[in-house]
Amino acid sequence: MLWLCITLPQLPLEALQCEHSEKATVVTVLEGSVRSVVTCNPAAERVGLKPAMNFTTALAILPEVIAMERRLTAEQSALERLATWAYQFSGTVILGDIFSDLQRARTTALWLEIGASLRLFGGFRKLIEHLEAELGKLSYSYQLGIAPTLEGAALLARTGVRVAITTVAALRARIEAVSVSWLNLDPWIPQQLQTVGVRTVGLMVALPRDGVAKRFGPEVCNYLDRLTGAAPDPRPTYRLPPQYHARFEFEAELHNTEALLFPLRRMLREFVGFLRARDTGVQKFTLRFIHRDAVATVITVGLSMPDRSSERFLTLARERLEHTALPSGSVALELSTDEFAMPTGLHIDMLSGATEQSEELGYTIDRIAARLGENQVHGVQAVAEHRPEDSWSHAAPEDKRQHLDFPDRPLWLLPEPKPLQMSGMPSLTGAERIESGWWDGGDIRRDYFIARTQQGAALWIFKDLRDGSWHLHGFWS
Amino acid sequence: MSASGAATVTSSARAEKLEQLARLCRNGREGPPPRVEPSGSVNLDAVLPGGGWQSGTIVELMPMSDGIGELRLLMPALAKITHSERHVAMIAPPYIPFAPALLRHGLRLEHFWIIRAQSAADILWSAEQTLRCKSFGAVLAWPSAIRDREVRRLQLAAEAGNSIGFVYRSPNAARESSPAAVRLRLQADAVGQLNIDIVKCRGARAGMSVGIAPELATASAE
Numbered sequence: 001m002l003w004l005c006i007t008l009p010q011l012p013l014e015a016l017q018c019e020h021s022e023k024a025t026v027v028t029v030l031e032g033s034v035r036s037v038v039t040c041n042p043a044a045e046r047v048g049l050k051p052a053m054n055f056t057t058a059l060a061i062l063p064e065v066i067a068m069e070r071r072l073t074a075e076q077s078a079l080e081r082l083a084t085w086a087y088q089f090s091g092t093v094i095l096g097d098i099f100s101d102l103q104r105a106r107t108t109a110l111w112l113e114i115g116a117s118l119r120l121f122g123g124f125r126k127l128i129e130h131l132e133a134e135l136g137k138l139s140y141s142y143q144l145g146i147a148p149t150l151e152g153a154a155l156l157a158r159t160g161v162r163v164a165i166t167t168v169a170a171l172r173a174r175i176e177a178v179s180v181s182w183l184n185l186d187p188w189i190p191q192q193l194q195t196v197g198v199r200t201v202g203l204m205v206a207l208p209r210d211g212v213a214k215r216f217g218p219e220v221c222n223y224l225d226r227l228t229g230a231a232p233d234p235r236p237t238y239r240l241p242p243q244y245h246a247r248f249e250f251e252a253e254l255h256n257t258e259a260l261l262f263p264l265r266r267m268l269r270e271f272v273g274f275l276r277a278r279d280t281g282v283q284k285f286t287l288r289f290i291h292r293d294a295v296a297t298v299i300t301v302g303l304s305m306p307d308r309s310s311e312r313f314l315t316l317a318r319e320r321l322e323h324t325a326l327p328s329g330s331v332a333l334e335l336s337t338d339e340f341a342m343p344t345g346l347h348i349d350m351l352s353g354a355t356e357q358s359e360e361l362g363y364t365i366d367r368i369a370a371r372l373g374e375n376q377v378h379g380v381q382a383v384a385e386h387r388p389e390d391s392w393s394h395a396a397p398e399d400k401r402q403h404l405d406f407p408d409r410p411l412w413l414l415p416e417p418k419p420l421q422m423s424g425m426p427s428l429t430g431a432e433r434i435e436s437g438w439w440d441g442g443d444i445r446r447d448y449f450i451a452r453t454q455q456g457a458a459l460w461i462f463k464d465l466r467d468g469s470w471h472l473h474g475f476w477s
Numbered sequence: 478m479s480a481s482g483a484a485t486v487t488s489s490a491r492a493e494k495l496e497q498l499a500r501l502c503r504n505g506r507e508g509p510p511p512r513v514e515p516s517g518s519v520n521l522d523a524v525l526p527g528g529g530w531q532s533g534t535i536v537e538l539m540p541m542s543d544g545i546g547e548l549r550l551l552m553p554a555l556a557k558i559t560h561s562e563r564h565v566a567m568i569a570p571p572y573i574p575f576a577p578a579l580l581r582h583g584l585r586l587e588h589f590w591i592i593r594a595q596s597a598a599d600i601l602w603s604a605e606q607t608l609r610c611k612s613f614g615a616v617l618a619w620p621s622a623i624r625d626r627e628v629r630r631l632q633l634a635a636e637a638g639n640s641i642g643f644v645y646r647s648p649n650a651a652r653e654s655s656p657a658a659v660r661l662r663l664q665a666d667a668v669g670q671l672n673i674d675i676v677k678c679r680g681a682r683a684g685m686s687v688g689i690a691p692e693l694a695t696a697s698a699e
Contacts, residue, residue: 361612392576456665457544475544
């Protein structure tokens with residue numbers, strides 16, 4: 001087993017806000033009667049705010065600092081979304097715990113077993129490059145560590161050691177000099193160790209085990225054994241859910257479309273990671289915008305063919321969103337789908353230009369339909385019917401070839417025949433009697449003619465033989 | 478229409494020169510060569526640049542009234558396009574394009590789309606999207622209003638998609654200038670002959686007229 005650990009030191013902040021803000025922003029938590037800073041964004045760090053700082057101090061440094069309340073459920077949703085995304089790189093994904101205490105708020109982690117994936121991705125370097133490229137697009141701050149044990153990989157990630165350690169012996173050698181304060185332990189333990197001069201992991205591991213167990217509890221010994229590979233570290237692996245359902249809780253209500261695009265973009269990228277992991281695509285997915293005082297707004301985004309491109313998903317969703325009036329601000333966004341379909345383009349001969357072209361056609365049609373409404377984009381077909389108004393219908397253009405035989409017909413048809421006042425009798429040509437439809441109650445008896453106007457236009461007109469009235473029905477354009 | 482009018486004409490003429498220059502510079506280095514669809518009329522092909530409807534251009538059609546042959550004029554080219562695996566779209570047509578007639582004119586309906594956009598902005602946006610898409614060979618649009626800037630946008634989209642944009646406008650538009658490559662005013666005489674006045678034609682002399690004999694309507698009338 002070779003574990004890649006992704007730690008997310010800024011998760012408390014980034015789970016609530018994924019766009020980069022120029023305003024100094026911190027996430028805070030109330031422990032007892034003291035409010036403390038959990039994480040700071042770069043703008044806050046620049047003015048000297050730090051994690052674990054007393055919030056009163058932070059306010060003294062920067063009175064206009066924006067403070068958000070830490071929300072564990074938002075972090076849990078974000079971690080789960082990341083886990084489904086990570087599945088594309090590894091069939092074994094393990095979720096770390098989210099610690100509510102201040103000291104470990106920045107140690108949330110996620111592990112991928114990559115020993116089995118290395119060959120698939122063409123080696124170590126390619127896998128990491130690919131993973132980092134995708135991870136970067138999700139706009140999370142992260143650190144990576146690679147080691148044969150879970151806790152070893154996490155420790156390397158936290159300390160920022162960007163070297164792949166593949167054997168237990170190399171791991172032990174590598175962490176020997178690391179300070180005990182980096183260990184994943186209750187913070188009082190490293191403090192006590194340091195007061196008695198045990199400053200490094202190497203020194204701590206060398207301590208007699210029964211003494212450590214007596215002083216700090218048996219779980220500390222167990223942790224050290226799991227860290228160094230002396231004991232197994234079984235954990236439940238994350239299972240890919242059969243349906244996709246992701247939720248993003250916002251720190252504050254988001255009121256405009258532009259602001260909603262940030263979380264939407266991240267969610268769609270994570271969604272595509274999930275689709276890659278399942279090796280499938282979707283033809284439609286549902287977005288639910290959750291409002292505080294109103295029923296959720298549901299937008300279903302449909303595609304003309306199965307796809308898994310986050311850019312195309314975003315364009316379509318954006319188009320729909322811009323034409324949807326949300327009743328109020330949104331406090332959360334959900335993305336779900338329960339129907340999957342293999343994207344066709346991926347499996348048909350990739351060299352065939354026709355596939356690429358039809359994909360582009362589908363994409364263009366989808367975008368237009370997303371903006372104008374599904375019914376506003378269609379094809380037409382001829383129908384074997386005598387009545388002119390029934391001899392055509394809307395159709396999906398793709399799937400038909402017609403060889404119906406019709407008499408001459410005008411290129412323009414009016415949606416409804418228009419009553420005509422006939423003053424004098426113009427010269428009429430092209431007489432054709434159309435009688436039809438008595439069997440289904442809609443019978444017509446009409447004499448059709450072509451009438452030429454002074455301007456040279458050719459009108460398709462008919463005389464209704466039942467009442468003698470004249471109507472305009474089309475143009476020979 | 479005095480000093481300021483003259484200034485507008487000069488500046489738009491200059492803009493056009495620049496566009497032509499830019500096009501010359503791009504030539505051969507970028508994009509596929511333009512395709513030319515014969516119009517079906519030898520006389521018309523003789524005046525059209527490239528000898529027919531040329532891809533990568535915008536053609537403005539300004540019929541004096543409905544029903545004079547303003548659609549029939551394009552049918553030979555549209556039919557050919559749908560048979561060469563490319564698509565044709567009509568955006569905001571004023572009436573229903575009648576499927577039995579389209580079939581008789583040889584269109585493959587599986588390559589034909591109707592886009593019922595309402596607002597001027599949606600019509601132009603849809604035209605731009607379809608022109609830009611390489612799957613469309615020709616796009617016919619009936620915008621309620623269109624400005625020079627928007628014609629230029631469609632022009633760029635048509636170049637990118639190597640498609641032909643046919644824009645139907647009111648006959649009044651013939652009096653204004655436009656960056657479109659080809660501008661044709663259409664009128665018919667009392668027996669239905671379609672007369673095409675070349676209002677503007679890049680690389681050819683404007684002011685000519687081409688007649689196209691009536692086809693279907695009178696043929697069946699005889």
